[in-house]
Amino acid sequence: MVVMFSVLGLGIPIGVPAGDEKPAFVEPRAVVRMLNNREKIVFINVASSLECLDTRIPSSLCMECGEGAEKERAWPQDREAKIVFYDGNATAAPGCEPVQIALTKGYKRIYLLKGGLTAWKRAGYDVESIDRIPRRKGMAVKPERLKHWLAANSSAVLVDIRRPGDFKAGSIEGAVNVPLASLTRAYQNFYRDRPLLLIDQDGTRSFLAMGYLHRKGLEKLYRLEGGMAAWQEWNKRRNP
Amino acid sequence: MLILCLACFLFAPPRLSLAATDRTKGPVRHCRSCHDETLYRQDFPASAHGKNTCVSCHGDIGDLRRHMTGKSKPAPVNCASCHRDIASRFKRDVHYLRLNFQCQDCHQDIHALRKYEGDFKKAVVENCCQCHDYQDYVLLGHSGSLLKGNADAASCADCHGLHNTPYYDPSSERDVTAARENYTRRCRACHGDAKMAKRNRFSTKAVTSFDNTYHGKVFNIGYPQRVAGCADCHRGHNILPRGHLMSAMNPERMKEACGRCHKGFRNRFLSFVAHPDPQDAKRHPVLHRTNVFMTILLGGTFAFFWLHTLLWWWRTYRDKCAETKAGFVERRLLPECREEKQIQRFSLQERVMHVLLIFSFFTLVMTGFPLKYYDSPWAKIMINIWGGAYRAGFFHRAAALVLCALFLYTLWLSLRFLFPRGKVQGWLGRLFGPDSLFPNLKDLRAIIGMFKWFFGGKEMPRFDRWTYWEKFNFLAVFWGMTAIGGSGFVLWFPEIASYLMPGWMINVAAVVHSEEAFRAAIYIFTVHFFNNHLVPNKFPLEPNVFTGRYRLEAMINERPLEYERLVAEGRLESLKREGPGIWLQMFSSIVGLTSLILGLILTVLILWAALFY
Numbered sequence: 001m002v003v004m005f006s007v008l009g010l011g012i013p014i015g016v017p018a019g020d021e022k023p024a025f026v027e028p029r030a031v032v033r034m035l036n037n038r039e040k041i042v043f044i045n046v047a048s049s050l051e052c053l054d055t056r057i058p059s060s061l062c063m064e065c066g067e068g069a070e071k072e073r074a075w076p077q078d079r080e081a082k083i084v085f086y087d088g089n090a091t092a093a094p095g096c097e098p099v100q101i102a103l104t105k106g107y108k109r110i111y112l113l114k115g116g117l118t119a120w121k122r123a124g125y126d127v128e129s130i131d132r133i134p135r136r137k138g139m140a141v142k143p144e145r146l147k148h149w150l151a152a153n154s155s156a157v158l159v160d161i162r163r164p165g166d167f168k169a170g171s172i173e174g175a176v177n178v179p180l181a182s183l184t185r186a187y188q189n190f191y192r193d194r195p196l197l198l199i200d201q202d203g204t205r206s207f208l209a210m211g212y213l214h215r216k217g218l219e220k221l222y223r224l225e226g227g228m229a230a231w232q233e234w235n236k237r238r239n240p
Numbered sequence: 241m242l243i244l245c246l247a248c249f250l251f252a253p254p255r256l257s258l259a260a261t262d263r264t265k266g267p268v269r270h271c272r273s274c275h276d277e278t279l280y281r282q283d284f285p286a287s288a289h290g291k292n293t294c295v296s297c298h299g300d301i302g303d304l305r306r307h308m309t310g311k312s313k314p315a316p317v318n319c320a321s322c323h324r325d326i327a328s329r330f331k332r333d334v335h336y337l338r339l340n341f342q343c344q345d346c347h348q349d350i351h352a353l354r355k356y357e358g359d360f361k362k363a364v365v366e367n368c369c370q371c372h373d374y375q376d377y378v379l380l381g382h383s384g385s386l387l388k389g390n391a392d393a394a395s396c397a398d399c400h401g402l403h404n405t406p407y408y409d410p411s412s413e414r415d416v417t418a419a420r421e422n423y424t425r426r427c428r429a430c431h432g433d434a435k436m437a438k439r440n441r442f443s444t445k446a447v448t449s450f451d452n453t454y455h456g457k458v459f460n461i462g463y464p465q466r467v468a469g470c471a472d473c474h475r476g477h478n479i480l481p482r483g484h485l486m487s488a489m490n491p492e493r494m495k496e497a498c499g500r501c502h503k504g505f506r507n508r509f510l511s512f513v514a515h516p517d518p519q520d521a522k523r524h525p526v527l528h529r530t531n532v533f534m535t536i537l538l539g540g541t542f543a544f545f546w547l548h549t550l551l552w553w554w555r556t557y558r559d560k561c562a563e564t565k566a567g568f569v570e571r572r573l574l575p576e577c578r579e580e581k582q583i584q585r586f587s588l589q590e591r592v593m594h595v596l597l598i599f600s601f602f603t604l605v606m607t608g609f610p611l612k613y614y615d616s617p618w619a620k621i622m623i624n625i626w627g628g629a630y631r632a633g634f635f636h637r638a639a640a641l642v643l644c645a646l647f648l649y650t651l652w653l654s655l656r657f658l659f660p661r662g663k664v665q666g667w668l669g670r671l672f673g674p675d676s677l678f679p680n681l682k683d684l685r686a687i688i689g690m691f692k693w694f695f696g697g698k699e700m701p702r703f704d705r706w707t708y709w710e711k712f713n714f715l716a717v718f719w720g721m722t723a724i725g726g727s728g729f730v731l732w733f734p735e736i737a738s739y740l741m742p743g744w745m746i747n748v749a750a751v752v753h754s755e756e757a758f759r760a761a762i763y764i765f766t767v768h769f770f771n772n773h774l775v776p777n778k779f780p781l782e783p784n785v786f787t788g789r790y791r792l793e794a795m796i797n798e799r800p801l802e803y804e805r806l807v808a809e810g811r812l813e814s815l816k817r818e819g820p821g822i823w824l825q826m827f828s829s830i831v832g833l834t835s836l837i838l839g840l841i842l843t844v845l846i847l848w849a850a851l852f853y
Contacts, residue, residue: 055340089338115409121337122407132316135345137370145375207339207371225373237496 023085023094023103023110028123031084031113040081045117046096047088048181050212051205053131057086057120064181065096065163079106086113086120089204133211140225141197143234146172149197149222156195161209162228172199172224172231180205187216195220203227270304283352319343326403334407361386361395368396381479385440392436399426399476417465423476424459424469449515451614454731454750461614463629466501473497473514505735512734512743518751530748534755541759545767548709551694556776581816582789593646594785598835600646603639605761605842607632612754613849640728647721674704674805677715683708704801709771720760727753761846765839773836781836786828787820 034041043060045052052062061074065087076083085092085099092099092112102110113120121127141149150156158175160167167177178186180200190196196218198206206223213221224231271294272280284290295301297317306312320327323343335341344350346367356363365377365386377383377396386393400406408419430436432447450456455467473488475497480487488497494510502509516524518531586594607626610619626632657676658667672680686708689701706714727749730737734746773782784790796803806812820828 118337118407122332124331127340129316132340132342135339135341137346137348140371140373142373142375145373204338207341223371 023099023112025091025114026084026111027114028120028125031111031120032123032125034082040076040078042076042081042083044083044085044098044102045087046085046092046098047117048179048183050133050180050183051088051208053129054133054208055117055127055129057117058126058128060086063098065093065098066181075102075105080108082109082111083107084111084113087116089118089202090116092116133208133215135207135211136214136221138207138210138214138221138223140203140223142225143231146224146231153195155191156197156222157191158197158199159190159209160199160228161205162199162201166201166228170228170232172228175199180209183209183212187213187218190218192218193220195222197222197224199224199231200227202229274308279351286354287351288353288355289350316342317344329404332404332406333401334405337407359389359391361391361393361397364395364397364402372396377477381481390440392430392440394430398430399423413465420459420464420469420472423471424464427470445517446515449517453514453516454611455514457611457614458629461611461620461623461629463623466630468501468514472500502735506738508742509735509738510743512746516747516750524744524747526744527747527751530751531755534751534759538755538759541763545709545763548690549767549770551691552775553770555694560776581792582819583792583795583812584789584815584817585784586788588788591786591788593649595831596642597646598831600639600642601764602835602838602842603635604643604757607636607639608757609761609842609846609849612757613846613853616845616849616853618845619849637732640725640732643721644725647717647725650717674802675706677706677711679708679711679715683711702800703798704805705799707799709767713768716760716763720756723752723756724760727756758846758850762843765843769836769839773832781829781832783820783825783828783832786832787824789817789820 031041043057044063045056045060046063046065048064049062052060052064056062061071063071063074083102085096085102087093087096091114094112099110099112115122117127158172160171160175160177161180161183162177163179163181164177167175167179171177190213196213198209198213198221200206200209200223203223203226206227210221210223226233275294289297297319298314300315301307301312303312307314327343330336330343333341335346347353365383369377378387382394386395406419406422408415410416428447431442432444434444437444450470451460455469458464458467459469475488478484478486478488480489482489482491484490485492487493491510495507498505498510498512513524513527516527518524518527521528606622610623610632611629613619623629623632626635654677658670670676671678682704686701686703689697690708693700730741730746730749731753734743737746737749772778772785773780782790792803803812806815
């Protein structure tokens with residue numbers, strides 16, 4: 001059961017998990033208030049390791065969705081510790097494996113940071129970079145011009161860097177799924193002489209992927225502007 | 241000792257301190273001994289940062305030996321140590337928040353970066369378009385002018401900001417509203433700038449005409465949550481002439497633009513004019529004619545009734561002075577006048593209807609006029625008292641429904657008066673009879689007689705049950721309800737209205753609603769208030785509409801024909817009642833005087849806004 005209430009009349013909802021069956025949602029300001037009260041908080045970044053090392057809330061653990069069990073040692077011993085899960089630009093999904101593992105391990109106070117790392121930064125709080133990937137300027141292809149672009153770049157490879165579940169739910173014809181988490185291994189198999197169009201969910205992660213691939217020596221890199229969300233929106237408008 | 245010192249100097253690991261390096265170029269030489277590329281040797285000294293040394297930015301290289309052997313890597317440069325303002329603004333920039341961009345991601349050639357000597361706006365566009373689609377900007381209506389060198393044309397930064405491009409979460413209503421406010425403000429900054437408009441030969445009417453629509457008024461009064469701002473219709477990057485296929489305003493795409501907010505309309509809805517100009521007879525002929533008609537109606541009504549009121553006040557005041565001078569205190573013409581009994585004038589039902597009318601009318605005025613005069617200082621205060629534009633809208637519509645119900649009920653009563661128990665015979669007699677509120681020839685004679693009296697005539701015309709101005713008040717409601725009520729429903733349900741009429745009729749309805757509301761409010765608060773309450777012999781309040789009865793003396797003075805008729809018909813006695821009780825008197829005084837004072841305050845506010853805003 002989740003009890004929602006406002007703190008000090010400021011209208012900041014804090015989710016307090018009264019039981020242990022569901023994680024509660026929490027605003028960045030509420031987390032900082034907990035920190036100021038010297039409460040023990042463990043931050044867990046559930047984005048890919050590339051993203052986590054690029055930017056994270058200071059002293060976070062990196063445990064991307066899809067893993068968690070293999071990082072047995074990383075879990076805090078104290079079951080009373082507050083665990084705050086966060087994703088990059090969105091709230092971490094409650095169904096994400098590390099969250100589920102935390103629930104089965106019996107942690108009492110599990111929170112999902114509302115709005116993820118973006119909300120944290122937007123609230124004005126600091127982040128740290130362990131291995132920042134310099135971003136690279138690169139041309140974007142808008143969904144409405146993709147067809148023409150593909151005609152002009154017939155050898156192009158469409159690389160969908162979303163998680164496999166999202167890819168299965170819908171993808172652009174001809175795209176191959178290389179989740180961001182596996183990019184560190186998969187980049188070696190990419191053709192270096194063929195243009196690569198990176199597709200993500202909302203056009204934000206492709207910048208990071210582009211920076212990483214550029215660091216690994218790939219040059220002909222493009223992004224789908226707005227990602228799959230923009231592509232789907234454009235398709236919806238075209239075929240209502 | 242000397243040898244020892246020399247050995248220390250030669251072999252001790254060199255340490256670089258920021259304090260020292262800021263004052264000397266010495267450490268640069270150390271750096272160049274390894275970093276001797278053209279970029280550092282030639283380009284960097286000539287760059288915008290050329291006056292700095294290497295350690296001005298890379299100040300954490302404390303141990304040169306560890307650095308040279310690759311054991312320690314320099315930390316990322318903190319540009320904020322010098323560019324504090326930009327850095328603090330960039331903390332709110334979407335590129336930082338969503339993409340984790342840092343300064344060097346856009347300013348990649350930092351060691352060779354020179355102050356841009358060409359067109360700064362063009363440079364901004366070039367830089368942004370290294371990642372963002374250039375076609376997107378080129379398609380934007382502003383681009384052609386900017387690329388030709390027009391410094392007034394908008395670059396990316398003029399709309400989106402530089403180093404503080406805001407991030408708006410489309411799933412958050414608060415963010416969507418903030419975005420609407422921000423971009424509309426930025427559009428207005430140029431399109432409402434008269435000097436810029438003159439320089440570039442465009443009209444600022446796009447802004448003023450938007451301000452006069454429902455969208456603009458609600459937006460400007462501070463509640464942009466549910467109304468359209470500029471980008472809601474024009475979109476962001478395809479602001480092009482209507483004829484262009486990519487323009488959001490192209491007739492083919494208008495349905496999509498309107499459909500983002502309005503659902504279930506017919507195609508004719510699209511002829512609604514979002515930037516109407518009632519003065520423009522060429523572009524909006526019907527709207528123009530409607531506006532002219534409403535203005536004439538307004539002018540005609542007030543020219544007659546204000547003159548009528550002034551003359552009446554002047555004559556009554558003169559008579560009153562003369563009477564006081566003559567030592568006359570009170571006239572008591574007949575023995576009946578001394579009786580405490582009063583004459584029934586209004587039934588309980590009529591009084592309840594009038595009180596409901598007062599409440600609904602004031603609610604309508606106090607919720608509608610702040611929107612009409614959104615830019616006057618009192619408008620925002622009044623709309624906030626109601627709890628915002630949307631809550632005020634709710635009360636406005638609720639009051640309108642009460643008024644409609646009253647109107648329909650009055651209509652029913654009127655029909656029942658004309659055709660009692662379904663009897664048609666004699667309806668003309670009843671229509672023009674003394675109990676009817678329909679004007680007849682006697683009224684015309686009464687008007688002439690009244691003006692004669694104003695200008696020195698001996699006697700005021702003799703009235704029956706209803707005077708001509710009371711008949712006007714009654715019939716004006718029929719016209720007013722048709723005009724304001726009808727147009728109000730069109731504005732309330734514009735999509736449904738599109739099943740009956742073209743979209744431009746919504747513009748016509750807006751003009752009619754607004755102008756007729758002004759006429760009604762000012763008429764009631766000046767003419768009606770004066771005729772019934774503020775005229776010197778009734779001042780400050782005539783309570784009979786609340787108490788339902790009045791003194792016989794007043795009846796004999798004000799409606800002698802009715803008195804004589806009732807006496808002749810032998811009905812006078814049956815209309816005699818006890819005087820009103822203390823509670824009824826208190827109620828009538830409180831409601832009556834409060835309404836009078838509130839009405840007069842509203843008159844001042846409305847006229848102030850109409851004249852100066």
